[in-house]
Amino acid sequence: MLTEPRSGRLAAWGNALLAGLVSPDDAVLAVVGEDAVHRVEGLPGEEDVVGLTLALGRLRGLGVTGFRVALPAPGHPLGLSGPPEFNARALEAEEAVVCSGAAFGLVPEVYEAGPEGDVHTEVVWHVLPVREAPPADVPSLSEAERELAEALREATEVLTRLDVAASGPVAEAAIDAYRARAEAPRRAGARVTGGQGYDVLSPGYPPRAVRVLELAERIGMLVSLAYGGGHGGAVSASEMTARSAALRPVERTARRARVAAYNSVVEERERR
Template sequence: MLWGPSEPRSGRLAVWGNALLAGAVSPDDAVLAIVGDDAVHRVEGLPDEAGPVGLTLALGRLRALGVTGWRVALPVPGHPLGLSGPPEFNKRALEAEEAVVGYGAGYGLVPEVYEAGSGPGAADLHVEVLWHCLPVREAPPADVPSLGEAERELAEALRDATEVLSRLDVAASGPVAEAAIDAYRARVEEGGPSGPGPAPGYPPRAVRVLELARRVGLLVSVAYENGHGGAVSAAEMAARGEALRPVERVARRARVAAYNAYVEERERGV
């Protein structure tokens, strides 16, 4: 998964779902923020429901079933980040490369995204999301760092990635990356689609970690997408991938740590 300025839908659901559980936002405001630019979100597989239901009803039902918080999982092959089982849930989450995991009750949600309309580029094209509700194992999530650990890792990753990409003569280590990051910041300031943003009550340190993770992720995306730079041989391209893989891993771990900060603070009694 290449990390750009857009955020996973699971991140939006966790951030605003937790704000809703804390009583910091209304159900309508939470659902509006979660849905974003999509046309509609529905949830299927809820206990005692024969078919899909709206997101507002689903979040209320899951709260009644005992969910008191939401964590995020962002797994990729070989790295089940944020997952705790069982295998069926892990398989679906890995296929989607994201999921939310309930805290307080054994339920999780995995998104399935559909494009509806006349065809690619059509004026009536819109996105619909169906969240699959599945049982999850209530256990510590895999490989999720603390916020402090994530922040330290990100600072090192940003420095190391810039150094390695500069050595490989990849354009993304210089002005091209800075221009992309400046454009991203402009979208944030204008209220554009940059991600979930800090919902009411979201821990300030988590906001800082998430923003740094976005910056590191954007650097990786630009490095992959901005042509070959000076890395023209297969060996040099392999070296670029080798340099970026651990950076991608750090950025994903940090995002999960930031999204999960609400639940982690509750566990510590903060």
């Protein structure tokens, strides 16, 4: 929950590119973020792996009009519509992008490459067929915002009940690490937009989507602190089981809200 999903960056900046709000080079720069390179495999009409810039242009030519995010977890196929083969790959990766306007989906595979001391991250997006059907369990932005308000109260109550520190050096270090990871890819986005304030999503997203995503990530941070303990001490198996049971609904709500935020521009366009 503490890292911005690569599928979120691809969907957000892909949607901005399709809307003509950013250039292809700027969109790719923002999507790649701190990774070394992103490539695409399985693109119709291409036998070899291709670069992300070419792939985005080819997907537009194939009829893609928007990109949605899926963030599935075991027992919760959030944002997926099938078929089973695509769902299984997305579940293994814990994320995927589902195209609107053409029956394609993209699942990232992440590699570490390079010699010791100079290791970098490379990503290959696998293009697979998807079923054209409504995505599973994705709320509207307004629903997500209402659910998040309740989830934040629940998360705070759970942290208090389980005696997880909300402050102190360990928790503060975790929060600092979260902020550094979250801001790294967004700094790339700020560079390509000339510092126009698109720190969370790309140009074209409504302010409500930004609010929802920021609150969902805040709740995700609290959940991760609860799983980690906050105090830095050992957590017994029984304590971890109790925390997991209490926090699972909160975590699910935060994931649903993140998907709703990333998908909001496509949902609004299709409603119109």
